[in-house]
Amino acid sequence: MTEANRILLGVNIDHIATLRQARGTRYPDPVKAALDAEEAGADGITVHLREDRRHIQDRDVRLLAEVLQTRMNFEMGVTEEMLAFAERIRPAHACFVPETRQELTTEGGLDVLGQEARIQAAVGRLAAQGCEVSLFIDADPRQIEAAARIGAPAIELHTGRYADAQTPAQMAVELARIRDGVACGLAHGLIVNAGHGLHYHNAEAVAAIPGINELNIGHAIVAHALFVGFKAAVAEMKQLIVAAAARG
Numbered sequence: 122m123t124e125a126n127r128i129l130l131g132v133n134i135d136h137i138a139t140l141r142q143a144r145g146t147r148y149p150d151p152v153k154a155a156l157d158a159e160e161a162g163a164d165g166i167t168v169h170l171r172e173d174r175r176h177i178q179d180r181d182v183r184l185l186a187e188v189l190q191t192r193m194n195f196e197m198g199v200t201e202e203m204l205a206f207a208e209r210i211r212p213a214h215a216c217f218v219p220e221t222r223q224e225l226t227t228e229g230g231l232d233v234l235g236q237e238a239r240i241q242a243a244v245g246r247l248a249a250q251g252c253e254v255s256l257f258i259d260a261d262p263r264q265i266e267a268a269a270r271i272g273a274p275a276i277e278l279h280t281g282r283y284a285d286a287q288t289p290a291q292m293a294v295e296l297a298r299i300r301d302g303v304a305c306g307l308a309h310g311l312i313v314n315a316g317h318g319l320h321y322h323n324a325e326a327v328a329a330i331p332g333i334n335e336l337n338i339g340h341a342i343v344a345h346a347l348f349v350g351f352k353a354a355v356a357e358m359k360q361l362i363v364a365a366a367a368r369g
C-alpha cells in the first residue's frame with residue numbers, strides 16, 4: 122500500500138458513554154471500549170467532551186490520556202473551559218467543533234471564516250502544547266481557505282449531509298462536494314480527515330477519495346457492536362475502508 126492510498130480509522134466511543142449515562146451506571150466503560158478498539162485495529166480514539174456532558178465525562182478523557190496506546194482525538198467546542206481542559210490533558214489531536222445544547226448531534230461545520238482571529242488564537246494555544254488541531258468544517262472552499270489562512274494543520278470535513286442524503290442523486294452531489302473539499306484542502310497543504318454519520322453502507326465511497334487521511338466513525342460501529350461485538354465491529358469497518366482506499 123502506498124502513502125497515497127492508506128487510510129486511518131479513528132473510532133469515536135461517545136455512544137458507549139451514551140449507554141452508560143442513560144442509567145447512570147459504571148458500565149459500559151468507554152475506556153475499555155477504547156482499548157478493545159485499539160486491539161481491533163483502530164488507529165486512534167475520538168471522544169467529544171460536550172459542554173453538557175451528555176455522554177463522555179471528564180474522567181473518561183483523563184483516563185484515556187493515560188492508557189491509550191494509539192492517540193486521542195479530542196473533539197471540543199472552542200470555549201475557555203475546553204481550551205483549559207485540553208491544555209491540561211494535552212491530547213495528540215484536538216478537533217474544534219461547533220456545539221449547541223439543543224442539537225441531537227453536531228449539525229454543521231465550524232464557522233472559521235466568521236471568527237478567524239478567535240480560532241487562530243485557540244489553535245495557537247493548543248499547538249503550543251504539541252497538539253495538532255483540526256477544524257470540523259463543511260466542505261466549503263471558503264471555510265477550507267480560512268482554515269489554511271489561520272494556520273490550522275488539519276481539517277475534518279463534515280460528512281453529515283452526505284450521510285443524510287435521501288436519494289442517490291443527492292448522495293452523489295454531496296459526495297462530489299466532499300471530493301472537491303478534499304482536493305481543495307490538499308491543495309492548501311492541509312491534512313484532510315472526514316466523518317459524521319458514516320456507516321457500513323456509505324463509508325467506502327468516502328474512503329476511496331484520494332488523499333483522505335482518516336475517517337472518524339462512531340455511532341454506526343457502536344450500533345453494529347450490539348450484534349457482532351465491539352472488536353468485530355471495529356475490525357469490519359477498518360477492513361472495509363482500507364480495502365476501499367486501496368481500490369481508490
Ligand SMILES: CC(=O)[C@@H](O)[C@H](O)COP(=O)(O)O
Nearest residue numbers: 135169196218225226227317
Ligand atoms: C463532531 C462529530 O461529528 C461527532 O463527534 C459527534 O459530535 C459525535 O457526538 P454527538 O453524537 O454527541 O454529536
Ligand SMILES: NCC(=O)COP(=O)(O)O
Nearest residue numbers: 133316317318337339340
Ligand atoms: N467527527 C465525527 C465522529 O467522530 C463520528 O461521528 P459519528 O460516526 O458518531 O456520526
